[in-house]
Amino acid sequence: MPLARSDSLQDIDFTLRQQFNKTAFRPYQREIILAALDGKDVFVQAATSFGKSLCFQLPAVIDRGITIVISPLLSLMMNQVETLRAANVDARTLNSNISLAERDRIYQDLATGHPRARLLYVTPELCSLDRFRERLKFVHEQRELARIVVDEAHCISEWGHDFRRDFKRLSWFRETFPDVPIMCLTATANEQVRRDILSTLGLDKTPERLRNFTMTAHRPNLHLEVRFTSDEANDRYDDFVTWLKGVYSRRAAADRKRELDATGERVENVPGIIYTLSRDECESLAAALRCDEIGARPFHAKLPKEVKEETLARWIANEPGYDIIVATTAFGMGIDKENVRFVVHWRLPKSFEGYYQEAGRAGRDGNASYCFLYYAREDRDRVCNMVMRDGPGSGAGGAGSAKNKQARLESLSRLVEYCEDTNTCRHAAICRYFGEEQVPECDYACDWHKDAPGLKRRMMKGLASEEWVSTQRQEGAYDDYYYSD
Template identity: 35%
Template structure:
């Protein structure tokens, strides 16, 4: 049965009206997502962007950052543009939203021309059906797309720009992507559209760089605690030692590391897990070691093509594999969200 629409949030100022607005947002949360209350800084971020203010939001992996732009998409008329670096994760989030009856689309090179054309036709219409549109930063940099966004905005149909994994814009960050730098053009073309920058990893220098690079205007800066009681953490490292036999020593330490991780996972039973490593080669090696020792596993990093990453993600979400071994890189936010939020 199709759900009847809930009332939109109106711009108000009195205390009573503010309380009513909050109640409406909670109703949207419960109605569409089944959560009883907002978590952490979610409500503050949502209220900020709905009031037209820019916002920088630092939340831990699995902290529910996506809710900070999905609720505004339901609470206000128009389209929320979501910039995301990984096609596989865009696909999964759009699929999950559609299953909840929320109109969402994504544009990427993996789609057929017919699918892309239909989405563009919908955007060019005076009444687009999509409430959320997911795109890559590379698409925004292509000729004509920014012009399309400007036309949508001029018709009063662009309500928010949300930039996920915003740390990718910073040259000080570990996942700098040149295409993210070009997102600064959004402020010039869409001066009065609020921008929401979201990340799970940003040291003070990176945070400052993100805010300046995106030209955020007097942004509300929100930071949440990284401690999550529903996640078990196990840490370890391999330390290089000086000397002539450094290569052999490192190989021995790496093998010990693989063995330790395998033992921890086996002791946890049928656990759903992500193991983070600093290098792609370590991910590949550890994944192979785990699989050899009876733990279904797959590596997940930027060295894999989009199709293979999508396949790994789908297998992990559907519990076909138990462990994902990933680099400490962009896009692993939703890997946690799907299983642990």
């Protein structure tokens, strides 16, 4: 049974300090947690820096029973479980990476009907298996199933950029356990995706139980910039190294008398992430940066587990030589590092949502941070071809369905428009994409506000010539859908 509201008000502040070592809630976290403890269904859409995980982890510690957390990424689950266990919270995960002995222990815990685990992280695929469902039914009969949490809930919708077919089957939870509260969380959902999430999970059928928290996508502390380039020269590498060494020089000049700057970081340490689209480029780019005496390390799925764990731990700890992670797009989800000072997209991402989510990993501490995207029409065309090659039904998650392909094409098209738009505030464009009616503009925190005429000149100089684009169209190499010029 959920705690009474008066008890919750007292317990959440104590639990925040005692269990999570935090002194204060961020805006709206308290309201979301209280709604969860009141037994409401909850929908949360908030930017990457918001702290969505606390909104279900803290109620799980207070509430009676077990909270089931459904997540699409193994690395995300493992990271959160390790963090919770370090805070003395009994959190576990059922996935393909755990040992058979650990799997048996978890199933035995569920078989008691009164599990000791407070949170159990699982994949959407596991939720379709009869053995797991039968265990949850028994736990529910004992009144010990506290809450169902769907993290990265945009994966439910075929109109979302990361659709996973097994997320659709999560409708089973409301059909089977109509009295168990459901919480769903995402950073990237437009109005169509939000409606799809609520409909699939059955939350729209009981609107009186639903609390909706849809926050602005605006991140005023991030400086957003598009840097126009091409593949014909090594210009983006030279541009980045020049920029980064300029940052080092400015920070050193600002305070040469102290070893540490005002943020508590070494002058030569500017924590950052560079996103690429291929594992080979992760490796080669990180190696090139190290040759220029810049502490960069690759991070991708094919690296040995122990290498990834060491790289992540040393990067989070701001150790020398681990200043920058050069990563593929899965990196960063669920990683609690607040002082990332820059995020660079080396290549055009595959979706607007992916770009926003990845850029949002900068500046989680609220301090000024830099996000720029290298944009070349050659990159655009490669990504277009990658999306087009995904035929109906391709991909383990079903991302190649006709409806989902249409959504991904539209998202990519909007990202291209965003890159080539030289007449609008970048922050306003992002908020408009996610359907915000009151669109804020930044305080000179984007390239358009900072220098609109210069932005237009840089675009005209940096992009491929109109003759080249015209030739590609005439040869039928690419669909006109992608050309916004």
